[in-house]
Amino acid sequence: MTGATKEKFVIPIGPQHPALKEPAHFEFSVDGETVTSASVRFGYVHRGLEKGAESRNWAQAMYLLERICGICSHAHSTAYALGVEKLAKVPAPPRAQAIRQVLLELERIHSHMLWVGVAAHEAGFETLFMYSWRDRETVMDILESFTGNRVNYSANVLGGVKYDLGEAQAGAIRQGLDYLEERLHYYMKIVTSDESFLRRTRGVGTMTAAQAEELGAIGPTARASGVARDLRVDAPYLLYEQFPVTIVLGTTGDLQTRFVVRIQELFESVRMIRNLIAHLPEGELTARFPRRIPEGETISRIEAPRGGLFYFIKSDGGENPARVKVRTPSLRNFMSVLVGSVGHQLADVPMILSGIDPCFSCNDRMTVVRRGRDGAISEGKDPLPRSRS
Amino acid sequence: MSMELETLLKLLVFPGGLTLIALGLLYEYIDRKLVARFQNRVGPRLIQPLADLVKLLAKEEVVPAGVIPLFFVSLPILALAGGLTAALYIPLAGIAPSFSLPGDLIIVIFLLGLLTMAVGLAGANTADRFSILGATRTLTQLFSYEAPFLLALLCPAILADSWQISVVHDSLIGQIWFAALPLWIGFPVAIIGLMGKLEMAPFDAPEAESEIVAGALTEYSGRGLALFRLAKDVELVVGLTLVSAFYLGGLANPLEFLLKTLGLLVVVAALQALFARLRIDQTVGLWWRIGALLALLQLVIVVILKGVIL
Numbered sequence: 001m002t003g004a005t006k007e008k009f010v011i012p013i014g015p016q017h018p019a020l021k022e023p024a025h026f027e028f029s030v031d032g033e034t035v036t037s038a039s040v041r042f043g044y045v046h047r048g049l050e051k052g053a054e055s056r057n058w059a060q061a062m063y064l065l066e067r068i069c070g071i072c073s074h075a076h077s078t079a080y081a082l083g084v085e086k087l088a089k090v091p092a093p094p095r096a097q098a099i100r101q102v103l104l105e106l107e108r109i110h111s112h113m114l115w116v117g118v119a120a121h122e123a124g125f126e127t128l129f130m131y132s133w134r135d136r137e138t139v140m141d142i143l144e145s146f147t148g149n150r151v152n153y154s155a156n157v158l159g160g161v162k163y164d165l166g167e168a169q170a171g172a173i174r175q176g177l178d179y180l181e182e183r184l185h186y187y188m189k190i191v192t193s194d195e196s197f198l199r200r201t202r203g204v205g206t207m208t209a210a211q212a213e214e215l216g217a218i219g220p221t222a223r224a225s226g227v228a229r230d231l232r233v234d235a236p237y238l239l240y241e242q243f244p245v246t247i248v249l250g251t252t253g254d255l256q257t258r259f260v261v262r263i264q265e266l267f268e269s270v271r272m273i274r275n276l277i278a279h280l281p282e283g284e285l286t287a288r289f290p291r292r293i294p295e296g297e298t299i300s301r302i303e304a305p306r307g308g309l310f311y312f313i314k315s316d317g318g319e320n321p322a323r324v325k326v327r328t329p330s331l332r333n334f335m336s337v338l339v340g341s342v343g344h345q346l347a348d349v350p351m352i353l354s355g356i357d358p359c360f361s362c363n364d365r366m367t368v369v370r371r372g373r374d375g376a377i378s379e380g381k382d383p384l385p386r387s388r389s
Numbered sequence: 390m391s392m393e394l395e396t397l398l399k400l401l402v403f404p405g406g407l408t409l410i411a412l413g414l415l416y417e418y419i420d421r422k423l424v425a426r427f428q429n430r431v432g433p434r435l436i437q438p439l440a441d442l443v444k445l446l447a448k449e450e451v452v453p454a455g456v457i458p459l460f461f462v463s464l465p466i467l468a469l470a471g472g473l474t475a476a477l478y479i480p481l482a483g484i485a486p487s488f489s490l491p492g493d494l495i496i497v498i499f500l501l502g503l504l505t506m507a508v509g510l511a512g513a514n515t516a517d518r519f520s521i522l523g524a525t526r527t528l529t530q531l532f533s534y535e536a537p538f539l540l541a542l543l544c545p546a547i548l549a550d551s552w553q554i555s556v557v558h559d560s561l562i563g564q565i566w567f568a569a570l571p572l573w574i575g576f577p578v579a580i581i582g583l584m585g586k587l588e589m590a591p592f593d594a595p596e597a598e599s600e601i602v603a604g605a606l607t608e609y610s611g612r613g614l615a616l617f618r619l620a621k622d623v624e625l626v627v628g629l630t631l632v633s634a635f636y637l638g639g640l641a642n643p644l645e646f647l648l649k650t651l652g653l654l655v656v657v658a659a660l661q662a663l664f665a666r667l668r669i670d671q672t673v674g675l676w677w678r679i680g681a682l683l684a685l686l687q688l689v690i691v692v693i694l695k696g697v698i699l
Contacts, residue, residue, distance in 0.1 A: 011518055011601075019599040033522075033669065122599045124590060124666020130428040196591060196664035199671060346522070347668040350599040 008036075011346060015044050019122060019350040022360035026337075026353070033345050038338045042360065043367035050365065053324040058084055058293055059158055061321055068326060069362040070151050071114065074100075074107045075304035077156040080324070082237055083300030083313040084158055088293045094239070094281035096160035101238045102173075102276050103147075103155055104302070105269040109180065110139045111305035112220075112262045115357045116187060119259070122350040123200045128190060135183045142176045145169070160286030170277045177270050184266050191259040201256040205340045205352035208253055215335040219307020221356045222333075224261040225253030231303040243275050255355045262357075292319055304329055306357050330356065331363040404481040405473045412481075413622030414438040416654060420625070423658035438622070442615050450611030455516035464507045464514070465609070465616035471503030472623035479630050480558050483646035489555040494546055497554065498539055501627065504620050505531045505586065508595075511617075512605025523604025526595040526669045530585060533676035534592075538582030540684035541575040544691045545635040558634045562641050574687040576636045578680050583628040584657060585672070587621060591664035592672055629653050 008029040015023035023044035029037045049068055053061040062084075066077040078100050085091055092100070113136040120128035140150050146169055147153035147162075155161050191197060207217065212225040222229050230247045232240045248264040250257035297314040307329030314323040333356035341352045400406060417438040425432025452458055478486050478493045486493075505527060512524025546552050549560040585592040596604035603609075606617055633640060633649040640646040667675065 009518070011522070018602055030522075120665070124593065124597060124599070125664070126590070127428045127662045128665075130430055134429055194665070196667070200665050200668070345668055345670065347594060347597065347600055347666075 013349070013353075019353070020360070021118075022358075024358075024360045028341065028346065028349055030346050033347065035341050035344055035346060035349060038341050040334055040338060041368075042364055044364070045361040046364040046367035047361075050324050050326060053321050055320065057291070057319045058321060061324065062156060062158065063154065065324065065326070066152055066154065066156075069304075069328065069359055071111050071359065072107055072304045072306065072309075072362075073152045074103050074155060075302060075309055076326075077154075078104060078238075079300050079302045079304075079309050079311045080313070081156045081158055082302065083298050083311050084293060084321075085289075086298050086300065087296050087313060087315050088158075088290055090159055090287050090289055092160045093284040093287055095164075095283045096285050096287075097238045098276050098280050099161045099163070099165050099285075100156065101240070101243070102165065102273055103143075103153065104238075105273045105276075106139055106143055106146075106173075108269050108305045109266055110136060110143065111357075112266050113139065115262060115354075116191075116259065118357075119255075119351065119354045120197075122354045123197065125197055125200075128187075128197070132187060135180065138176045138180050138183075142173055145172055157286060157289075159289035160284070162285075164285055165277060165280060170280075173273065173277060177273060181267070181270050184263055184270075188260070188263050191256065191263065198256060200348075200351060201259065202254060204255045204344065204348050205355050206252065206254040207336050207340055211339070212253065212336070215339060216332045217307075217336050217356075218332050219303075219305075219329050219357075220248075220258060220262050220265060221307065221336060223248060224250035224258040226251050229308075231301050231308045235301060237300075237302055239276070243272060243279075245272060255351060258355050292317060297323075306330055306359060307332065326365065328359060328362040330359045334358065399477065399487045404476050404479075404484070404487055409473060409476045409481070409623055409626060410619065412626045413619065414442065416625050416629070416650075417622045419651065419654055420658050420661075423655060424661050427659060427662035442619060445610075445615035445618070446612055448611040450613055451608075453515060453517070453608045456514050456608070460510065460514045462613065464511045465613040465620070468504045468507035468620040469616045469623065471500045471507070472620045472627060475500035475627050476623070478554055479627060480555065480634050480640050481626075481630055481646070483640040483642045483644070486555050489553060492552045494542065494552045494554050494557070497627075497631065498542065501586065501624055502531070502535065504624050507620075508605045508617065511609065511613075512607075515608040517608050519601040519603070519607045520605050522601045523595050523607065526601075527588070527605050529669055530588070530592065530595055530672055533673040534582045534585035534680065537578050537676055537680035537684040538586065540681070540688055541579040541582060542631065542635055544575050544684075544687050547688075547691055548695065554631075554634070558640070561635065561638055574683050574690070576632075578684050578687075579632045579636055580653065580656065581660075581680065583632055584660065585676070586628060587625055589657065590661045591667045593666055594669040594672060597666060626650070629657075 009031070011028045011030055013026040013028065014020045015025050025041040025044070027039050028035050049064060052064055056064060062077050062080050065080045066073045068076050081092070113132055117129045117132040117136065120132065143153060144150050146165070147155045155163055191201070207225045209226040212222045212227045217225065217227065218229055226249050228247050228249060230245070232245050233247055245268050248261050248268060250261045293315040295315055295317040297312070300311040300313065302309050309329055310327040312323070312325035313321060316322040337353050337356060341349050344352060402408060418433060418435055422432040452461055475497045477488050478497050480486055509524045509528040509531065512520040512527060545561060546557050549557040551557055588595050596606070606614060609617060629650040630640070630646070633653050637649045637653070640649060
């Protein structure tokens with residue numbers, strides 16, 4: 001390596017790499033095993049969903065937007081539905097709102113458990129990965145028996161929900177939650193006491209509260225650093241005012257705290273779901289909803305499993321949305337990876353990366369095409385750029 | 390003529406060659422199945438390791454740009470040859486070694502080290518960044534476990550007053566409990582050393598897929614990859630035989646061989662399922678802070694005991 005020692009040794013992670021299940025391109029410069037700088041590039045899976053929504057009517061657009069994320073699909077359709085209902089001034093009936101909220105919390109359980117497995121896998125702890133995903137099947141089964149689908153439940157319609165939560169369903173949910181809660185206690189024990197796991201998580205990727213504020217982190221990632229930011233509390237929607245959640249806060253902001261915070265949030269979700277199905281409001285499932293939405297614009301925000309999900313919806317009085325803008329929570333957390341991985345070992349990078357529970361495809365709102373080797377950014381004049389890399 | 394035929398049989402059928410390869414594949418299957426069951430997975434079928442091998446052998450071997458082709462092709466063969474040759478000096482299947490000479494313990498340890506060296510060189514030979522990092526880690530790991538592993542295997546040899554595997558082995562048969570007392574310190578060192586050698590979890594940092602894809606072997610496909618994997622299987626059998634011959638009171642017959650090596654394999658599989666992957670710096674730290682000290686402690690005890698009792 002003589003002569004090349006001054007040169008940067010760059011480890012590319014992505015867009016195809018076993019650590020990433022979705023395409024994004026990270027470049028980590030390393031000195032030996034220590035990361036000295038990091039950069040990121042997105043845009044590999046820009047699907048034009050915002051534009052697509054404009055050419056569909058209000059109801060069709062919801063099913064399209066539900067497919068932005070395969071994990072938190074219900075969060076997307078709920079955020080959209082709440083926004084459109086606000087524009088149309090036709091709120092969903094209380095029972096529908098409660099059912100939406102039950103689904104949101106079930107989805108949070110499924111998302112966080114998925115993350116526990118993925119993060120364990122990045123740490124090379126396959127056993128925890130397999131166990132947590134086996135137990136995650138419990139909540140997947142609940143969702144399937146409730147809505148017919150494991151993901152993309154299509155439970156929302158504008159002005160309400162499709163599926164009622166009957167006594168049989170409630171029983172199945174309660175039973176599943178009892179099992180899950182027991183298992184969650186077990187996982188909590190593992191992530192706080194397993195020595196080999198703690199060696200990989202304690203003090204890794206630490207982000208202080210000040211850094212989290214500065215980098216704009218949200219969701220469990222920010223809460224693990226002690227930033228009390230949760231839309232369910234800050235700007236309650238659905239029935240979160242009647243059935244409040246307690247914000248789970250960490251202090252140290254390292255990976256281990258993120259495990260603890262996410263698992264504790266699951267206990268909150270379990271409590272919330274039990275509470276909701278015990279006090280389910282009576283009444284209709286849907287409200288009559290107009291085809292055309294009055295002119296206007298609105299912002300709809302809900303707390304998705306990864307953090308605050310943002311929707312901007314504009315209507316020009318027609319049958320189609322005039323503009324839908326989506327900002328998914330992962331986008332706000334990526335900076336913490338770039339800053340947090342510097343100075344760490346390369347071996348910790350996949351864990352730091354997965355520590356924010358990234359969802360790459362969901363956050364691609366645009367694509368940047370670079371030409372050839374000079375990397376100049378295409379100005380969009382050429383409809384078929386020579387290089388699509 | 391008959392001497393030559395006998396030698397040829399020893400090389401190609403038993404204990405080298407076919408038997409060893411078949412045993413290697415069987416042990417790989419048992420290892421994978423056990424780890425899978427510990428992790429609540431179904432695991433592979435009995436035929437799977439063989440199927441993998443045949444599939445890889447049948448595939449095209451891509452020689453990437455920027456490598457020295459001679460090295461690229463010959464290193465996997467060297468690795469497998471090392472493992473197969475080592476088998477000639479160990480009491481495989483409880484039957485006396487085919488060849489035996491004073492000091493063959495050192496030869497076997499060197500031959501087992503060939504696999505790691507070959508993997509390291511293979512990684513350094515390619516221009517791929519993951520391979521180079523993997524090779525660095527492989528060689529770093531080699532430097533951390535090799536000395537404690539060697540020391541751990543040396544203690545029974547010192548007790549037996551010989552560095553000839555067959556002599557050490559014969560002296561241990563039947564008197565396990567007398568000899569075992571000080572050896573329990575070195576036993577874990579030997580097992581974990583073997584796991585480090587084979588880059589099994591949690592010592593799989595050199596091939597950590599979530600970080601550096603497949604480490605040093607990232608660029609290997611087809612025959613080269615098949616041979617490296619086979620070499621690893623062979624080394625698993627040779628390593629298990631060596632450790633159980635030295636630490637579990639010898640292998641008097643094939644049944645004892647199966648019981649002891651498989652018992653050891655269960656322990657190894659359980660250890661693989663128990664832990665999160667160690668970072669390479671943690672691996673090195675573990676070996677030099679704990680492994681080497683334990684092995685040295687045992688060495689001192691053994692030397693003193695020998696001086697006092699004998």
